[in-house]
Amino acid sequence: MSTDSAGPARSTAPAADRPAGTRVLVINSGSSSVKYQLLDMAGRTGADGTGTAGTGPDGTGAVRLASGLVERIGEGPVADHAAALRQAAAELDERGLGLDSPDLAAVGHRVVHGGTRFTEPTRITDEVVAGIEELIPLAPLHNPANIQGIKVARELRPDLPQVAVFDTAFHSTMPEHAARYAIDTATADAHGVRRYGFHGTSHACVSRAAAALLGREPAEVNVIVLHLGNGASASAVAGGVCVETSMGLTPLEGLVMGTRSGDLDPAVIFHLSRVAGMSTDEIDTLLNKRSGLLGLCGDNDMREIGRRMAEGDRAAGLAFEIYVHRLRKYVGSYTAVLGRVDVIAFTAGVGENSAAVREAAMRGLEALGIALDPVRNALRGSSARLISADGSRTAVAVIPTDEELEIATQTYALVGAVRD
Numbered sequence: 198m199s200t201d202s203a204g205p206a207r208s209t210a211p212a213a214d215r216p217a218g219t220r221v222l223v224i225n226s227g228s229s230s231v232k233y234q235l236l237d238m239a240g241r242t243g244a245d246g247t248g249t250a251g252t253g254p255d256g257t258g259a260v261r262l263a264s265g266l267v268e269r270i271g272e273g274p275v276a277d278h279a280a281a282l283r284q285a286a287a288e289l290d291e292r293g294l295g296l297d298s299p300d301l302a303a304v305g306h307r308v309v310h311g312g313t314r315f316t317e318p319t320r321i322t323d324e325v326v327a328g329i330e331e332l333i334p335l336a337p338l339h340n341p342a343n344i345q346g347i348k349v350a351r352e353l354r355p356d357l358p359q360v361a362v363f364d365t366a367f368h369s370t371m372p373e374h375a376a377r378y379a380i381d382t383a384t385a386d387a388h389g390v391r392r393y394g395f396h397g398t399s400h401a402c403v404s405r406a407a408a409a410l411l412g413r414e415p416a417e418v419n420v421i422v423l424h425l426g427n428g429a430s431a432s433a434v435a436g437g438v439c440v441e442t443s444m445g446l447t448p449l450e451g452l453v454m455g456t457r458s459g460d461l462d463p464a465v466i467f468h469l470s471r472v473a474g475m476s477t478d479e480i481d482t483l484l485n486k487r488s489g490l491l492g493l494c495g496d497n498d499m500r501e502i503g504r505r506m507a508e509g510d511r512a513a514g515l516a517f518e519i520y521v522h523r524l525r526k527y528v529g530s531y532t533a534v535l536g537r538v539d540v541i542a543f544t545a546g547v548g549e550n551s552a553a554v555r556e557a558a559m560r561g562l563e564a565l566g567i568a569l570d571p572v573r574n575a576l577r578g579s580s581a582r583l584i585s586a587d588g589s590r591t592a593v594a595v596i597p598t599d600e601e602l603e604i605a606t607q608t609y610a611l612v613g614a615v616r617d
């Protein structure tokens with residue numbers, strides 16, 4: 198746990214210190230876009246009656262008051278992240294939900310890389326910002342954008358508590374034998390080379406919701422979470438604690454993703470350098486931006502790949518098979534890691550929406566006690582649901598993720614605004 202943290206994540210501050218507001222603004226300042234959400238954590242409908250009840254996989258009763266996306270940073274009027282944040286603030290202002298509102302209790306920021314230092318939600322100070330800056334070499338695509346978001350939000354509301362919630366935090370419980378690469382220890386330690394894991398807020402809230410769907414406590418349940426969005430990662434969660442995950446030093450390792458390769462022989466990099474004469478930056482771009490589904494078939498959107506497969510497109514079909522083959526390998530190995538798997542949870546854009554991916558990823562796993570119900574799997578829905586057959590030893594579920602609600606919940610808990 199960080200020494201900068203104001204206290205354990207779920208502690209409650211003395212009543213006198215509690216902020217008056219019940220709203221949390223969540224900012225996910227990414228490399229090319231800024232996503233934001235305003236949530237009311239008191240579970241009441243907004244003053245203007247616009248609230249949508251029942252958000253989130255946990256059914257916490259938090260209310261989403263507004264959400265938005267500012268894209269194409271660096272183009273046109275949105276010159277940089279500061280401009281994007283100001284645009285987001287102006288959009289909220291127009292709806293009478295501006296950052297100057299006394300109802301705002303805190304701002305929660307998604308920060309992708311917390312290294313080994315930040316393993317809890319952390320109240321942001323100058324020192325914490327410096328600490329996140331020091332981690333830029335480990336997350337050159339993500340942390341600089343996160344820092345921009347923090348700086349602008351602190352400028353706009355210097356009086357407001359700001360909290361960093363780290364993608365890596367949930368995975369910090371991984372045992373050393375899962376977190377270390379088998380390389381020279383001194384070199385690894387000198388440069389922070391180890392497996393950190395990402396998408397932690399999603400793996401945390403989805404694994405909890407999967408236990409709830411079974412009517413059990415997280416502490417009693419072993420879960421494999423398959424977070425399949427543009428970025429994709431798997432995790433093995435034993436009794437509520439993450440013991441293994443597929444992403445590593447950076448979000449490049451593991452599953453096949455929209456544009457990232459996931460696992461490969463590291464010697465591919467030496468080979469491309471020596472034989473193809475590619476530079477480090479060129480290989481970085483190849484593996485992060487021109488690989489995965491996009492590299493294999495020219496499309497990174499699973500919907501488009503489905504359409505092309507229906508027309509008999511062989512490149513799209515092969516990309517799909519490589520994608521689901523990798524998933525099956527991870528499910529098999531995480532079954533070995535966990536010993537007993539109570540539930541496999543599919544989440545994020547592809548996991549929640551693609552019955553074809555779920556069916557293909559679970560195909561042939563009957564020997565592991567996994568059997569889908571094809572009718573349940575094909576049903577569309579927006580809430581957590583079981584898709585396994587009644588006799589399946591391991592349940593299979595679709596659980597909508599809600600990273601923003603998880604960030605808001607952790608932020609609100611940290612600033613001590615939890616009402617009894």
Ligand SMILES: Nc1ncnc2c1ncn2[C@@H]1O[C@H](COP(=O)(O)OP(=O)(O)O)[C@@H](O)[C@H]1O
Pocket residue numbers: 425426427428455497498499500545546547550551
């Ligand atoms: N109906 C659908 N069928 C298949 N894939 C879908 C569907 N809807 C969304 N997706 C996939 O979800 C992906 C985006 O997932 P999402 O979790 O929103 O990603 P991220 O948050 O990482 O940007 C898209 O690439 C798209 O392929």
Ligand SMILES: CC(=O)OP(=O)(O)O
Pocket residue numbers: 309364395396426427428429448
């Ligand atoms: C860490 C990571 O891969 O995030 P995203 O899925 O948002 O790209």
Ligand SMILES: [Mg+2]
Pocket residue numbers: 426545
């Ligand atoms: Mg997402």
